[in-house]
Amino acid sequence: MHTASSTAVRTGAFIAVAVALFCIQLDFFALNLAIPGISAELGVTVSAAQWSLSAYMLAIGCFFIVGGRVGDVFGRRGTLLAGTALFAAGSVGCALAPGLGPLVAARIAQGVGAAFVFPVAVSVITNTFPEQSRMKALGAVFGVANIGTALGPFVGGGFTEGPGWRWIFWVMVPLSLLSLLVALVYVPDSRDASVPRELDLLGCALIVCSLATLTTGVERADAWGWDSARTLTLFAVAVVTGGLFLVRERLTPHPLIDLRLLRNVPYVLVTVLGSLSNMGFVATVFLSTLYLQGVRGLSPLLAGTVFLAPALMVALSGPLGARLARHMRTTAVMALAGGIAGTGMYALTEVSAWWLYVPVFAWCGLGLGLGWTFSSVATQQVVAPARAGEASGVLMTFLVTLGAIALAGTAAAISAMTPQRAPEEAYDMILRLGGVAILATVAVVMALSHWLEAHGGIAARPGAPAGPGGGA
Structure with a gap:
């Protein structure tokens, strides 16, 4: 080697x-x-x-x-x-x-x-x-x-x-x-040569326990009931162990997570938009699977074939994000992805003809894929290479945990709405709500990004010197 x-x-x-x-x-x-x-x-x-x-x-x-x-x-x-x-x-x-x-x-x-x-x-x-x-x-x-x-x-x-x-x-x-x-x-x-070869084992145990109980609680809440004793106990354990983890990370000399990472504004903005894109992606894939097989009556193989169009756009989103990043701030690329994703999710509810449904589904896949894929690339631009694994791990934890919450929330919303509404109507309402939420968040993030740029908090363009918040 x-x-x-x-x-x-x-x-x-x-x-x-x-x-x-x-x-x-x-x-x-x-x-x-x-x-x-x-x-x-x-x-x-x-x-x-x-x-x-x-x-x-x-x-x-x-x-x-x-x-x-x-x-x-x-x-x-x-x-x-x-x-x-x-x-x-x-x-x-x-x-x-x-x-x-x-x-x-x-x-x-x-x-x-x-x-x-x-x-x-x-x-x-x-x-x-x-x-x-x-x-x-x-x-x-x-x-x-x-x-x-x-x-x-x-x-x-x-x-x-x-x-x-x-x-x-x-x-x-x-x-x-x-x-x-x-x-x-x-x-x-x-490796990160600035730290000794030792791991915060107590921190590992606390964060794993917190995430495991939170995710399990969300996953099973629809079956057990959101207000059941089991669900509430899991959520309580998640909150307590999560709080203890934050205390531990502040006190230990070599933390699992340097909490200063969460004061890196560009990193936080990228993580927020990436997490929201992944939540939208998980919900849209789940709803589209139910729609294609339950409403349209397609077989698993035919449904998988329909998914090839948006999935191809997801595959192209990696190289596309890298190309856009040469000319745009990372937060601007993420906002563009959110704009495509939000309009795509909303538009999916307005079309039924196949000749229009498939390209709109592909447009939606492009935005959602670009959002959660580019977030992994973007975080590497706003943190030191020595702690690249830590930054990537924290980002992916947010993406996957919030994705699981989005999936459970989508399933719970369908269960709550279908007694009064047709399944297709419930699917459309959830997609519209998700699309509007992504577009609203993009507007807030871009306003904050422009304010920070004006006050020297982030770089005005790729490669420009950044202020205290880092380059974004």
Whole structure:
């Protein structure tokens, strides 16, 4: 590894990271359409089979911050290798699972592996590529990863109707091993040399407990009741452990999260818009799946085919974001994404003809994809490379946790509205509300961004010197 040319190292790092993220995205989006098949084969209800999705999302959301900081402190190469190996092992476990319990356990292993891979993968690119080509490399990496997003519904629907849902996981195994081998040979090691090789284990336990109880409470609230004792207890534990985590991070000399990160205004703005885009993305995909199969009566494979149009736009959003960032502030790119997403979500409720529905769906996918994809790229522009994993882990925690809340909230809203309204009417109301919320937030963020620019808080253009808030 050390004797390879710098070009070979960068190429190898790019391939290893891009393939790993491709697997994670494909795995996540392929399983949505396989839930009925899993339910039928394992002899469980659809609601129970849904835990194969929930467990994965729960594990990812809980361990993003830990994974990002482990990479910064102990070395990004080793963390990437360990996460990829765990993801591959979990994929084998999923493919061989004899029942729902083993499947959920293997999905948790996959999720923890993915949570270590994702933030470290971003920081590997940040620390391997020089500044002048870093943004382009990150955009290309997310372009490849989002091909997994594009193929996910199609692959999931196709395998479910064809050889079976287990093949979704078998596909992951050789791809994960390829990423592992390339990373082993080419990925150079890097870490935050300013801190000792020790981890805030108490902080890790508190943040994992807080996120796990919050996500589980949100996930199960619709079934248990939002005011049930179990739900309220989980929320109370989440609040208490979350508060203790913040106290711990203020007192410990080497925190899991440097809380000054949350005073970095450009980082916060990017995180807000990225989280909102991901919430919109999760809700729109869920509602569109219900609409296409429940209202339109499409099969899983045909529904997956319709998803190819917006998913292709999501795949293109990575390189597009990198190109736009050369000429626009990061917050401006995020606001543009929000504008496209908000108008797209609202417009989806106004069209029914296929010739118009599919391109509007694609327009919506472009905005939502650009929003949550570019947020991962943008955060790397407004934080120091030494703490790139930490910043990426915090961002992804917000994205996934709030995405889970959006999914649960959408399901609860449908349950509440459908006794009085037709399902299609309920779907439209939720999409309109989401679109308006994104557009309103964009307006607020842009007003704040312009005010900060006028007072020297952020850079006026890409590459310009930034004020105390950082470059945005």
